[in-house]
Amino acid sequence: LTAPGDAAPAPGADTVFFLSDYGRQDELVGVVHAVLRRLAPRAVVVDLTHDVPAFDVRAGAAALSRALPYLGPGVVLAVVDPGVGGDRRAVALQVPGPGPRWLVGPDNGLLVPAARAAGGVERAVGLPASDPRPGRAVQGPATFDGRDRFAPAVTAICDGADLAALGVSLGPTTLVEAAEPVNETRTLDDGRHRLRAEVTWVDRFGNVQLAAAGDVIPGAVREVSVTVRAGRGDPGPLPRVRTFSDLSPGQPGLLVDANGRLALVVREGSAAARFGLVAGAMVEAVW
Amino acid sequence: LTAPGDAAPAPGADTVFFLSDYGRQDELVGVVHAVLRRLAPRAVVVDLTHDVPAFDVRAGAAALSRALPYLGPGVVLAVVDPGVGGDRRAVALQVPGPGPRWLVGPDNGLLVPAARAAGGVERAVGLPASDPRPGRAVQGPATFDGRDRFAPAVTAICDGADLAALGVSLGPTTLVEAAEPVNETRTLDDGRHRLRAEVTWVDRFGNVQLAAAGDVIPGAVREVSVTVRAGRGDPGPLPRVRTFSDLSPGQPGLLVDANGRLALVVREGSAAARFGLVAGAMVEAVW
Amino acid sequence: LTAPGDAAPAPGADTVFFLSDYGRQDELVGVVHAVLRRLAPRAVVVDLTHDVPAFDVRAGAAALSRALPYLGPGVVLAVVDPGVGGDRRAVALQVPGPGPRWLVGPDNGLLVPAARAAGGVERAVGLPASDPRPGRAVQGPATFDGRDRFAPAVTAICDGADLAALGVSLGPTTLVEAAEPVNETRTLDDGRHRLRAEVTWVDRFGNVQLAAAGDVIPGAVREVSVTVRAGRGDPGPLPRVRTFSDLSPGQPGLLVDANGRLALVVREGSAAARFGLVAGAMVEAVW
Numbered sequence: 001l002t003a004p005g006d007a008a009p010a011p012g013a014d015t016v017f018f019l020s021d022y023g024r025q026d027e028l029v030g031v032v033h034a035v036l037r038r039l040a041p042r043a044v045v046v047d048l049t050h051d052v053p054a055f056d057v058r059a060g061a062a063a064l065s066r067a068l069p070y071l072g073p074g075v076v077l078a079v080v081d082p083g084v085g086g087d088r089r090a091v092a093l094q095v096p097g098p099g100p101r102w103l104v105g106p107d108n109g110l111l112v113p114a115a116r117a118a119g120g121v122e123r124a125v126g127l128p129a130s131d132p133r134p135g136r137a138v139q140g141p142a143t144f145d146g147r148d149r150f151a152p153a154v155t156a157i158c159d160g161a162d163l164a165a166l167g168v169s170l171g172p173t174t175l176v177e178a179a180e181p182v183n184e185t186r187t188l189d190d191g192r193h194r195l196r197a198e199v200t201w202v203d204r205f206g207n208v209q210l211a212a213a214g215d216v217i218p219g220a221v222r223e224v225s226v227t228v229r230a231g232r233g234d235p236g237p238l239p240r241v242r243t244f245s246d247l248s249p250g251q252p253g254l255l256v257d258a259n260g261r262l263a264l265v266v267r268e269g270s271a272a273a274r275f276g277l278v279a280g281a282m283v284e285a286v287w
Numbered sequence: 288l289t290a291p292g293d294a295a296p297a298p299g300a301d302t303v304f305f306l307s308d309y310g311r312q313d314e315l316v317g318v319v320h321a322v323l324r325r326l327a328p329r330a331v332v333v334d335l336t337h338d339v340p341a342f343d344v345r346a347g348a349a350a351l352s353r354a355l356p357y358l359g360p361g362v363v364l365a366v367v368d369p370g371v372g373g374d375r376r377a378v379a380l381q382v383p384g385p386g387p388r389w390l391v392g393p394d395n396g397l398l399v400p401a402a403r404a405a406g407g408v409e410r411a412v413g414l415p416a417s418d419p420r421p422g423r424a425v426q427g428p429a430t431f432d433g434r435d436r437f438a439p440a441v442t443a444i445c446d447g448a449d450l451a452a453l454g455v456s457l458g459p460t461t462l463v464e465a466a467e468p469v470n471e472t473r474t475l476d477d478g479r480h481r482l483r484a485e486v487t488w489v490d491r492f493g494n495v496q497l498a499a500a501g502d503v504i505p506g507a508v509r510e511v512s513v514t515v516r517a518g519r520g521d522p523g524p525l526p527r528v529r530t531f532s533d534l535s536p537g538q539p540g541l542l543v544d545a546n547g548r549l550a551l552v553v554r555e556g557s558a559a560a561r562f563g564l565v566a567g568a569m570v571e572a573v574w
Numbered sequence: 575l576t577a578p579g580d581a582a583p584a585p586g587a588d589t590v591f592f593l594s595d596y597g598r599q600d601e602l603v604g605v606v607h608a609v610l611r612r613l614a615p616r617a618v619v620v621d622l623t624h625d626v627p628a629f630d631v632r633a634g635a636a637a638l639s640r641a642l643p644y645l646g647p648g649v650v651l652a653v654v655d656p657g658v659g660g661d662r663r664a665v666a667l668q669v670p671g672p673g674p675r676w677l678v679g680p681d682n683g684l685l686v687p688a689a690r691a692a693g694g695v696e697r698a699v700g701l702p703a704s705d706p707r708p709g710r711a712v713q714g715p716a717t718f719d720g721r722d723r724f725a726p727a728v729t730a731i732c733d734g735a736d737l738a739a740l741g742v743s744l745g746p747t748t749l750v751e752a753a754e755p756v757n758e759t760r761t762l763d764d765g766r767h768r769l770r771a772e773v774t775w776v777d778r779f780g781n782v783q784l785a786a787a788g789d790v791i792p793g794a795v796r797e798v799s800v801t802v803r804a805g806r807g808d809p810g811p812l813p814r815v816r817t818f819s820d821l822s823p824g825q826p827g828l829l830v831d832a833n834g835r836l837a838l839v840v841r842e843g844s845a846a847a848r849f850g851l852v853a854g855a856m857v858e859a860v861w
Contacts, residue, residue: 022491024336024598025490025491026350027306027354029334029336030334031353031354034333034357034359037331038357038359041359047604048601048604048608049599049601049603049604050598051600054492055555066601067604070605071608072615082531084530084531085529085533086531086532088532141547143531203600203602204628205628242659244657245659246659249656257717258722267656268656310778311623312625312778313625313775314622316621317620317621317622318622318644321620321641321644321646322644342779342842369823369842371818371819373819375819430831430832431832434644434832
């Protein structure tokens with residue numbers, strides 16, 4: 001985290017990037033959209049995803065971090081919030097850009113990785129217990145802060161409000177950080193290298209993203225021996241490839257994925273199903 | 288329902304609130320969006336939800352009613368329509384605002400609860416058998432009224448058409464109303480009170496909303512004995528709390544939810560799964 | 575496919591119609607939206623669907639073709655792309671309109687049926703290996719062309735770029751075409767007619783769309799004997815009806831659906847579940 005900066009960003013924003021674990025089966029996402037539309041009618045809302053596993057702050061933080069480099073100017077609204085209504089803080093963060101300049105959500109580890117990816121927290125404020133727009137009365141429910149606290153704060157930022165008008169200043173170093181995923185590499189006695197890395201994401205296709213950067217394995221390595229912990233069967237030696245079509249259909253392999261991370265994949269198939277892997281599982285690779 | 292009013296709302300609208308049971312797995316929702324975009328290019332569409340259980344008019348009506356207080360000006364397009372193509376009427380309703388001034392959809396009980404929440408039906412018209420915009424020929428299919436009848440009517444309203452131009456006037460009292468959910472409270476011989484209430488909604492997290500208003504149980508009551516009918520095990524005595532974080536993780540309780548209704552919840556867990564509850568199930572509470 | 579035309583469409587577009595098999599559980603769709611928002615801030619994105627079954631090019635092509643007649647002016651961005659990163663070409667196609675004038679995606683059979691429905695391919699270009707906008711460097715990942723190749727090409731078209739500026743000209747007849755679904759009718763020895771048709775789509779409600787046009791069975795035929803191959807039980811003689819409400823709840827029948835195709839349906843029920851049918855299954859009908 002950087003020290004609090006002096007520079008205020010240009011006021012206002014016209015794009016809201018919205019991520020949550022609300023799902024789509026209910027009207028929760030739609031109601032937040034409606035509040036944004038009512039309070040900031042000129043803002044366009046880009047839904048990143050609303051299918052973060054319920055209450056899974058780390059998964060939400062990972063998705064937001066992956067998306068961040070591709071976002072243009074705007075405000076991030078992120079809600080994965082098992083502690084809603086409790087004493088966890090609600091915060092708005094300011095970051096340097098050139099992407100989104102603000103992130104709004106619960107102070108539970110969801111925002112900090114993305115804020116770091118955006119250059120670090122310049123300023124942070126804690127939002128009041130209800131609608132933070134000036135002059136609004138504190139309201140009743142304490143179970144739907146996305147609608148009642150975060151969305152109004154986002155629209156105030158869209159309208160050009162300075163963070164100082166929205167809440168009390170917080171030291172960026174006091175923000176809650178989630179545990180980093182396991183990601184360790186060491187050299188074995190025989191000169192080979194071993195990576196031990198946590199699964200950070202299983203995508204829709206069953207591709208298994210690891211916490212490790214794609215370049216941890218030198219480009220010249222053509223084959224890697226992979227072991228899974230608490231999974232189903234060991235992949236064994238796998239080819240290191242550039243893309244899916246370097247594999248034959250159904251063949252597993254390792255590649256550097258679209259986020260620059262190491263990923264275990266099966267061409268036109270699910271590596272997660274094949275090897276019994278879910279987010280949080282541990283994978284070892286030796287080369 | 289109120290009597291038909293004289294006041295016409297300001298013509299036109301620039302927001303469409305869209306709810307359906309079309310799901311997202313097909314292109315149905317997208318095609319309706321495309322029609323709205325083509326016919327009313329300046330309107331913004333806010334999707335409330337499209338995952339109302341198939342054909343479940345009451346669930347759709349409940350979702351729309353819950354959302355309504357949070358919607359700004361605009362037109363509601365709502366389609367949960369097991370009788371499509373049959374003799375159920377297609378209608379457009381006018382309500383007082385300050386939120387949406389119009390609701391468009393089938394006359395099967397889907398719209399009336401939301402119209403009531405919006406202040407009551409001021410005017411109602413029955414839409415013709417196909418595209419209701421002036422001068423359009425009657426078209427063939429009778430299975431996708433969202434695309435062929437309702438969306439064109441919505442865009443005509445966005446463009447400022449008066450309801451009278453869209454169809455024949457209907458008496459608001461002739462509109463079909465769905466059965467109200469069960470919601471009964473009575474005093475027992477021993478002076479305690481018993482609530483018998485239907486489950487109106489199980490949300491994505493497994494929170495169980497009841498038909499009962501949150502204030503049916505006086506605020507001073509700290510513990511309520513809860514029984515479920517046709518569920519799995521009885522919750523027994525449950526704490527009455529303000530919010531999730533007044534419970535420990537995994538603990539069940541009762542609270543007033545974000546819609547002001549009584550809800551059976553489990554912190555960071557699913558009350559529906561824990562007690563075998565689905566929409567339509569019956570819950571009894573004694574205090 | 576038509577021969578390449580001379581007429582250039584009016585430059586630029588303000589609507590993007592987006593279809594993929596990315597699903598909604600991850601941030602993939604949201605990231606593509608963010609790229610579109612950043613590079614073409616005035617364009618509105620209409621999501622057709624993102625739940626095409628993973629890697630199922632034919633299902634994606636069918637959905638896009640069904641949607642096409644309802645789309646207004648704009649650009650289609652379609653990505654169902656099991657060959658991403660390989661030697662399949664990435665293409666942008668120009669068609670006559672009056673709907674979308676351009677389609678962008680992989681050259682694997684996904685786009686051609688919709689292009690044909692839009693009047694045939696007038697011009698086609700192959701996109702370079704990365705961001706095709708002039709002056710952009712070739713980038714690294716080869717696994718997320720929706721984000722890195724197709725979306726930038728779409729935004730260049732939105733901005734008024736001519737196809738010739740985006741890639742090398744291709745002969746429209748060289749485009750890959752997917753296998754057509756089975757759709758055969760013949761007259762039997764006894765004078766009756768037999769249709770053999772592939773299931774092209776099972777929608778959210780379980781309606782079973784066949785490859786056959788709705789008018790293959792003359793309007794006067796009131797009953798059709800239906801047999802399913804590799805399904806569960808035979809429907810037997812079914813009524814031919816105009817719409818769902820001509821059936822009683824739970825009753826199966828045949829109708830011409832909202833796309834003008836023959837469909838096997840059950841009123842307020844799932845014909846797919848009832849008869850064990852999925853996309854690709856074969857249905858025979860005799861009348």
